[in-house]
Amino acid sequence: MHQSTHSIFIAAPTERVFAVVSDPAQLPRWAVHFCSSVRADGDALWATTPRGQVRFAMRTDRALGVVDFGHLGADGAWRYSPTRVMPAEGGAVFLYTFFRRPGISDERFEAMKREMEEELALLKQLAEGPAVGPARGEPMNSLAQEALTSPAWRERLEAARRRDAEHPLAALRGRFHLPPGPDGAEAAYFCGNGLGLLSTDAQAALAGALDQWRDLGFRAHFEAAPRWLDVDELLATRLAPIVGAAPEEVAVMGSVTANLHLLMRSFYRPTPERHALLLEPDAFPSDRYAVASQARLAGLDPAESVREIPVPAGRPYATTEDVIAYLSTRGHEIALVLLGGVNHFSGQAYDLERITRAAHAAGCLVGADLAHAIGNVALRLHDWDVDFAVWCHYKYLNADPGGVAGLFVHERHGRDPRLPRLAGWWGQRRETRLAMPDDFEPEVGAWGFRQSGPPIASLATLAGALGVFEEVGMERLIEKREALIAELLAHVDGLPRERVEVITPRGDRGGQISLRVRGKGSAEISRGLREHGVFVGTRGQDVVRIAVAPLYNSFEDVCRLSHALEKVMAADDG
Structure with missing residues (x-):
């Protein structure tokens, strides 16, 4: 029996060469004369070869660099070809030996040698280039699997991974827990406008607070570091730059809708002439319920006193200009304007500075729901002269689900003790709070609107979550977000317009892109994307919402989304 041994030097670390050679999913990328695809069936591996489906196996020893390839012959016997990955100066050497079986002609044996040289050249190119597949034993997402056989998607995926490798914020992704998709690989998670991801920082901070509770009990209010008595005010100081406010204008408390009700009791003071509340189209339902109930509490009919910005036919959102135009003609009837900083449905972002200026000129007060904006x-709430605002922390700031929320009260109101409010003991001046006097004397600013002792576990999680955000800053996050969205929109714009329509404005928006899909409903599209390990949100029957979160989303995520969307829409055609 004759044999032929071939070797090639590869300018890559020995560990990387071994990982590529020992990964069966990589075989179609370099062993092109052996197989065009591979699949796993339980513990068995199958290759699609020129002779049909062939079962194969690998015997590996990482310490010795052994990767022996075997295939199951028609006679039921396993036949192995030994290979070795050996360290060398500046890289590694790969050796491959195959045997001439009975019945193979001289011409065929010489052709096999040439094919082996071609395959080794491909292996060298693969191992020295950017990685596409995971290491052996790790699950592969659907895009990585297709990249094994599709040159076009392979090129796009490699380009995305190069951009990720070169981006200065790429390492931040490693500080978040990415949920797995159905294939076991990390999901491409675009649901941060509903719930952000748990960071290792937040997880550690929560564990620390629980340890303080265990070790100190009640004394943690006075002896923990920091003291539990001070945690909410310390967080207000950290949140103030994020919303563009002074620390005393920010309170960390309550939930979004509860805070909205509290502040509307202070700021919605209707008169017979000026009684209406003005909302954006498609306002978040809880905001609509809240303003309608406030109108009823004031003895008014919501059908008359709750107004909505009119939108021209064919446009799925109201612009800042629409709001200002309405205020210029009907502002004298409006007591309070309440807008989402970013609309939850369309992703439209409003120019709160211009709207506040127009509203104040018309004699209206302005509140903002910033749940999708913070x-x-x-944000620069103080400079924009917004009267009040509310928000949650569990979306783009990645704090705990349903956890403690926040509010803003402009200092001109917060320093006015005559402003009516629904008081609670935590809003009492801190010098006298623990003495529990009979009379309420509010703390200065938004802190005087607090009611109850703060939830320490939730505050701890928020404190941990803010760390990574503060390290990077809004400017750098927006820069990466825009690069990610440019990639996304470039692909979406290439899909059939009769099937997919971007309803988010191209300029006035944040990180959310909303797509109106036609054919199957949004729920079916979302389920199809999840099968590819891509998680998105939906609204209504036909809108898919994609939230790009630059702290953990990557260019590879966007590539995976593009691939999955194309596949799902193509399946929809069938």
Whole structure:
């Protein structure tokens, strides 16, 4: 029996060469004369070869660099070809030996040698280039699997991974827990506008607070570091730059809708002439319920006193200009304007500075629901002269689900003790709070609107979550977000317009892109994307919402989304 041994030097670390050679999923990329694809069936591996489906196996020893390839012959016997990965100066050497079986002609044996040289050249190119597949034993997402056989998707995936490798913020992704998709690989998670991801920082901070509770009990209020008595005010100081406010204008408390009700009791003071509340189209339902109930509490009919910005036919959102135009003609009837900083449905971002200026000129007060804006767009609430605002922290700031929320009260109101409010003991001046006097004397600013002792576990999680956000800053996050969205929109714009329509404005937006899909409903599209390990949100029957979160989303995520969307829409055609 004759044999032929071939070797090649590869300018890559020995560990990387071994990982590529020992990964069966990589075989179609370099052993092109052996197989065009591979699949796993339980513990068995199958290759699609020129002779049909062939079962194969690998015997490996990482310490010795052994990767022996075997295939199951028609006679039921396993036949192995030994290979070795050996360290060398500046890289590694790969050796491959195959045997001439009975019945193979001289011409065929010489052709096999040439094919082996071609395959080794491909292996060298693969091992020295950017990685596409995971290491052996790790699951592969659907895009990585297709990249094994599709040159076009392979090129796109490699380009995305190069951009990720070169981006200065790429390492931040490693500080977040990415949920697995159905294939076991990390999901491409685009649901941060509903719930952000748990960071290792937040996880550690929560564990630390629980340890303080265990070790100190009640004394943690006075002896923990920091003291539990001070945690909410310390967080207000950290949140103030994110919303563009002074620390005393920010309170960390309550939930979004509860805070909205509290502040509307202070700021919605209707008169017979000026009684209406003005909302954006497609306002978040809880905001609509809240303003309608506030109108009823004031003895008014919501059908008359709750207004909505009219939108021209064919446009799925109201612009800043629409709001200002309405205020210029009907502002004298409006007591309070309440807008989402970023609309939850369309992703439209409003120019709160211009709207506040127009509303104040018309004699209206302005409140904002920033649940979809904080951590997503730049905010300067104090400079914009917004009267009040509310928000949650569990979306783009990645705090705990349903955890403690926040509010803003402009200092001109917060320093006015005559402003009516629904008081609680935590809003009492801190010098006298623990003495529990009979009379309420509010703390200065938004802190005087607090009611109850803060939830320490939730505050701890928020404190941990803010760390990574503060390290990077809004400007750098927006820069990466825009690069990611440019990649996304470039692909979406190439899909059939009759099937997919971007309803988010191209300019006035944050990180959310909303797509109106036609054919199957949004729920079916979302399920199809999840089968590819891509998680998105939906609204209504036909809108898919994609939230790009630059702290953990990558260019590879966007590539995976593009691939999955194309596949799902193509399946929809069938």
